[in-house]
Amino acid sequence: MMPADNRTIFDPLTYILTGIPGTEDSHVWIAIPFCLMYVVTLFGNSLLLFIILTERSLHEPMYLFVSMLATADLLLSTTTVPKMLAVFWFRAGEISFAACLTQMFFIHVSFIAESAILLAMAFDRYVVICDPLRYTIMLTKSVIGKMGLAVVTRSFCFIFPLIFLVKQLKFCRTNLLPHTYCEHMGIARLSCDDITINVWYGVAMAILVIGLDAVLIALSYGFILRAVFRLPSKDARLKSLRTCSSHFCVILMFYTPAFFSFFAHRFGHIIPGYILTLLANLYVLIPPMLNPIVYGVTTKEILKQVINVFQRWCRRSFLLS
Template identity: 50%
Template sequence: MSDSNTTDFTNPSTLILLGIPGLEMVHLWISIPFCTMYTIAILGNFTILFIVKKEPSLHVPMYYFLCMLAISDLVLSTATVPKTLSIFWFNSREIDFSACFTQMYFLHGFSVMESGILVAMALDRYVAICDPLRHFTILTNPVVVKIGLAVVLRGSMLILPYPFLARRWPYCRTNIILHTNCEHMAVVKLACADIRVSSYYSLFVALSVTFLDIFFIVMSYTQILRVIFSLPTKEARLKTFETCSSHLCVILAFHIPRLFSFLTHRFGQNVPLHFHSLIANIYLLVPPMLNPIIYGVRTKQIRDRLLWLFTHKLT
């Protein structure tokens, strides 16, 4: 066999996803929690979409944004997890060169979209609490559609340079990616060229999206908390805050693993490779799994509708 994995090739037709480096012997065991979380994410997010579609009282901005979040979670997890499981179960490590860049685009594009959807949900909570009498006149269906389109366009356009820049580089060192998926920097680091343009642009996107979105969310909740603390009774304050609790939990579930993954990837040169890979996978698996659980448990309308469906089916 020729040493095609290391020398004498440029832009190979296939790339090799190694999986979780250093933990190859326990891939089968790791696949159990991965498969469990993915199954919960698929069932949970489809349940959210089904309940919102079937329940007319949920046809309001908050639940439209929740449906956008569910769709984003479904795409984000499905773009990566099935291939990861095929590596763990069948040792199917090869991925087509073009398919790798397609996965890269969906992975990062829908991550940016999800962050934007969380900002839109913070806007909804801000209007609902700070200007409740005009909530449905401000966030009309056409406005919700425009916000959704803006979120999709931002994610699509910001990430579009990722695969285009990555395809420019010659790949002549190795075709082995030390990861379970085609994460942007994991791929471009294989190039035998100066990849500073790709590196700086991905840093710009990560910082601008993360910190701008967190800034807008913090500004919204600063105003929300100001209104909450001005309410006359403790019961009223707790009841109003309860309407935001699910959204706050989802924000934390999304941004904490994301920031941790970003910081370890950029500044954790001494962090083991398997830890990098595990953190990156947690970021892709945990939020899609937790989001429908959080909203299902903490949102009375969804919880009641779900219980009604179960009892109706059993009787």
């Protein structure tokens, strides 16, 4: 479908994702590191899931939450990156309106789910350090299952209204979407309707969902640090801090670019569009890629199982050869 005239209202049958504006000549080269990061993401998170699900000693609350995080990372990256690479390498930017809404839905659901999982992991660390005697009583497998269901339900309930809001819009400008994936405000800005409600729903969601999660995580770590520094033994303090280090790194990787991207899109009008789009691409690539690396390297139990898996694979390969 050709771009529509500004004065003509039309139903967008398809959108054309144009990639990163202003970098069209470099799209082929930009896609190479993106593809490598996606391969690492798939391999790392799949390996993490395989190890946690198959190793009974890792069927503990902390590792079950890590497996939820890996699932959200796989969903986020797989929803966005294959189409992104198709735009870069084959200029295959055409996407139906229904597919665009579906992609938008899963991107935002994954994002909110990941925030909730990080909050659950902060609560897990709080209990294990501040109230260790009640840890196994409070965080049973049944409770963790209910928390996982609550994560999915909350994400769906907050994101479904966005689909409804976008479907109510009338479009009269163009079907060219200057991005590599379908994002709520990117679609809304193509409308000729007043999108104030879309803007404020996004702001409210960022504050009441992501912002509230971040505040609760910060409070949890405040209590954790207070409890840690009250421990009499230096070794105990170091051990407690070590158990939280990987989770704290993942939290920084998730929330720092998220808040920067949110405020830059709404208030950073002096920032060039291609910078914002590039940051949005890196956001769906870098945290999902680094999360399994951080947990695999800093968590002794996971690292041990990873080494065991590779030793078994090497042994089988040697025997087969």
